[in-house]
Amino acid sequence: xxxxxxxxxxxxxxxxxxxxxxxxxxxxxxxxxxxxxxxxxxxxxxxxxxxxxxxxxxxxxxxxxxxxxxxxxxxxxxxxxxxxxxxxxxxxxxxxxxxxxxxxxxxxxxxxxxxxxxxxx
Amino acid sequence: xxxxxxxxxxxxxxxxxxxxxxxxxxxxxxxxxxxxxxxxxxxxxxxxxxxxxxxxxxxxxxxxxxxxxxxxxxxxxxxxxxxxxxxxxxxxxxxxxxxxxxxxxxx
Numbered sequence: 534x535x536x537x538x539x540x541x542x543x544x545x546x547x548x549x550x551x552x553x554x555x556x557x558x559x560x561x562x563x564x565x566x567x568x569x570x571x572x573x574x575x576x577x578x579x580x581x582x583x584x585x586x587x588x589x590x591x592x593x594x595x596x597x598x599x600x601x602x603x604x605x606x607x608x609x610x611x612x613x614x615x616x617x618x619x620x621x622x623x624x625x626x627x628x629x630x631x632x633x634x635x636x637x638x639x640x641x642x643x644x645x646x647x648x649x650x651x652x653x654x
Numbered sequence: 655x656x657x658x659x660x661x662x663x664x665x666x667x668x669x670x671x672x673x674x675x676x677x678x679x680x681x682x683x684x685x686x687x688x689x690x691x692x693x694x695x696x697x698x699x700x701x702x703x704x705x706x707x708x709x710x711x712x713x714x715x716x717x718x719x720x721x722x723x724x725x726x727x728x729x730x731x732x733x734x735x736x737x738x739x740x741x742x743x744x745x746x747x748x749x750x751x752x753x754x755x756x757x758x759x760x761x
Binding site: 568570577578579580583592593594595628633638639640641642644645646647 | 692696700745751752
C-alpha cells in the first residue's frame with residue numbers, strides 16, 4: 534500500500550525558514566518523480582515543485598523559485614522541501630504527491646494528507 | 655505557463671442528475687489532462703488521467719473526454735458521495751497547472 538506522510542509544518546514568522554519532509558512507502562521510491570502541491574485556506578490547488586526519481590532534475594513554480602529547494606534521499610525514501618524567505622502568501626496545506634513515472638508527462642496517483650504551514654507574525 | 659480554466663465554479667444538482675464540468679487549456683495539451691476529486695478536509699484523489707482513462711477503483715459513472723484545449727468531466731448519475739470540489743490539471747509541461755476548481759453541491 535502506497536503511503537505518503539508529510540511532517541514539519543507549523544507557525545513561522547515572515548522571512549523565516551521551514552523544512553518539510555515526506556516519508557514514502559509501498560513503492561519503489563527512486564523510480565518515480567514526486568511533487569509538492571499546496572492549497573491556501575479556502576483556495577484551489579497550486580503546484581509548487583517537482584523532482585525526478587534520481588533527484589537530478591527539479592522544477593519550480595515562479596512563485597517559489599529561488600526561495601524553495603526540493604530534494605530527496607532515495608536511501609531513506611524521503612522528500613524534503615526547504616522553504617526560505619517565507620511570506621504570508623506561502624500559508625497553505627502542503628501535500629506531497631507521487632508521480633506516475635520517473636520523468637516527463639506524469640500526473641499524481643497518490644497524495645499525502647498534508648501539513649499546514651502558517652506564515653504570520 | 656498554460657492556464658487552465660474550469661466552468662462552472664459551482665454547480666448544484668439533484669441526485670441522479672447528469673453533471674458536466676468543462677476545462678479549457680490556454681494552449682494545446684494533447685490528452686495530458688487529469689481530473690481530481692477533493693472532499694472537504696481531505697487530500698485530492700485521482701479520477702481520470704490522459705483525458706479519458708478511468709483510474710482503477712473509480713466508479714464508472716465518472717467519465718472524461720476531450721483533447722487539445724477543451725475537456726469535460728461527466729458524472730452520469732450524481733450520488734450523495736460526489737459532494738466535492740473537482741479540479742483539472744495539465745501535465746503536458748512545467749509548471750503543472752490546475753483549474754480553479756468546480757464545487758459540486760447536492761440539491
